[in-house]
Amino acid sequence: SAGGSLSFRRSVSTRSVRTRSVVKMSSGGKPYDLLVYGATGATGKKTAQYLLKNAPPELKWGIAGRSLEKLEQVREELKGSVEGGETLDIGIVVGSGETSDEVAKAARVVATTAGPYGEFGEPLVKACVENQADYLDLTGEPNFMQRMIETYGKQAEENNVTILHGCGFDSIPSDLGTLFLVEEAKKEFQCGLSAVTTVVEEARGGLGSGTIASIVRAGGDPDSLDPYGLQKDYPDPEKVTESFPDLFGVQHVPEIDMYGIPFFLSAVNCRVVRRSASIFASERPTQSIKTNGSDAYCSSRFLYKEFLGLKSKTSAYVGSAIVGGLFVGIGLALKSSTLRDMLYNGIINNGWKPKEKMIEEGRSKFILVGKTDEAQPRTLIAEINMLDPGYGETSRLLAEASMMVALKKKELPAHALGGGFYTPATAAWDKALGKVKREGGLDKASEVIRSQWPEHRALVSVSWYGAVASL
Secondary structure (H helix, E strand, O other), X not given: OOOXXXXXXXXXXXXXXXXXXXXXXXXXXXXXXXXXXXXOOHHHHXXXXXXXXXXXXXXXXEEEEOOHHHHHHHHHHHHHOOOOHXXXXXXXXXXXXXXXXXXXXXXXXXXXXXXXXXXXXXXXXXHHHHOOOEEEEOOOOHHHHHHHHHHHHHHXXXXXXXXXXXXXXXXXXXXHHHHHHHHHXXXXXXXXXXXXXXXXXXXXXXXXXXXXXXXXXHXXXXXXXXXXXXXXXXXXXXXXXXXXXXXXXXXXXXXOOEEEEOOOOHHHHHHHHHHHHHHHHOOOHHHOOOEOOEOOOOOOOEEXXXXXXXXXXXXXXXXXXXXXXXXXXXXXXXXXXXXXXHHHHHHHHHOOXXXXXXXXXXXXXXXXXXXXXXXXXXXXXXXXXXXXXXXXXXXXXXXXXXXXHHHHHHHOHHHHHOOEEEOHHXXXXXXXXXXXXXXXXXXHHHHHHHHHOOOXXXXXXXXXXXXXXXX
16 A cells, blocks of 8 residues: 555566565665655656666666555656666655655665655655665755754764755755865865855746745745854854855856846855865864865855846846845745745645746856955856756756765765765765766866956856766
8 A cells, every 4th residue: 555555566567566575685785776755746757767768777776755656657657758668667665754764774875856855854864864775855945954964963974874965956056066166276276265156147947836835944944044054063164164145135246247136045055065165174083075185165264155147237236126025025924834834835735847848948057256265366267057957957966966876875975984964065076076077078168268258267167968967
């Protein structure tokens, strides 16, 4: 039944098989290397579709969720989407809430798309930590991340479990993009970066009801505005990173002659990047990561800022006023638990998702401007181009990150350091950046970026249509 029992099913069978013995064990002694939890949702289904087309044969993966009936429907859709799909063996595991253990016991790695995570995420995090299953998600809720770190951080370290939040559009481009600039500054100038400003020049695509509900849920929690919220398990985080107001005002970025206004994902992205800086600078033996001989982004305090970019100063001030007003209005409304619950439940019950055409036509563009940690700072610039930020790119990012943890964990920094709550940059920086450098066409792109901004010792234009999504 779908009531939380464990159910492994062979695609060649017409009946449910409930014994684990019929499923050949993965290399880690569990039935699956990887399970996609929440596969009946839009993002989960796209993640499974990506795995279906791109996962290597040796990866044993399956889908998981709360409803056996819905999972069976998704499996049939997946099998029907590829030639010869009728012979595919796509396993199913049912579990949720109190039965999340069934999912964690069945896989070495669990990638979950089932948000809002503040509402549904904790049982699966708990189950993964207790059953030694590595965990990845797409959460953009800093309050949820903070609560999980405080509650399960020590146990994750003891059990050697890697927990990776924010493995989608928020926050892989910001986190890995910043680390990319830091690494290049060390290579080009033999120094770190004192600051990185990310300008999101374009972000168009589709948002679903789950994403919007997560924003509402996070916005109603004052802890989500703590600039150092994700660094509380590190001593004196304000000595390592510097806070910057995330939500209000206009910021001119002269290096690219653009004006930054509030960007709704900066609240989470800024905190994730700050956590990365803290982990790299940490003196704790279990968390010390060396990058090219240096253990910090800069010698003093590292500043990260993120904005939505506009080319006109007038439009920037108008846009800032509108966006700031919306933030204030929504923030005041969310202070009422009754209004917040009504809005939240209305969004969830709506179950809205964007049309496929909107996803296919979606695009996003990030420009990152770094300042070297020198008396006379020099500038490095990187440009990131991606597909639809809401569903298309996010599902690819999660799928690739999950495969990397499932297949190459022993090669990752996080494995050498032991378990714990990492960021995308600190968990896999060398493998991730190596893949980008091999596949991103950096030499050619370097000439493009230097001709566009010739007055700066600019860096590269990385077309991450497959490179960053391939971690």
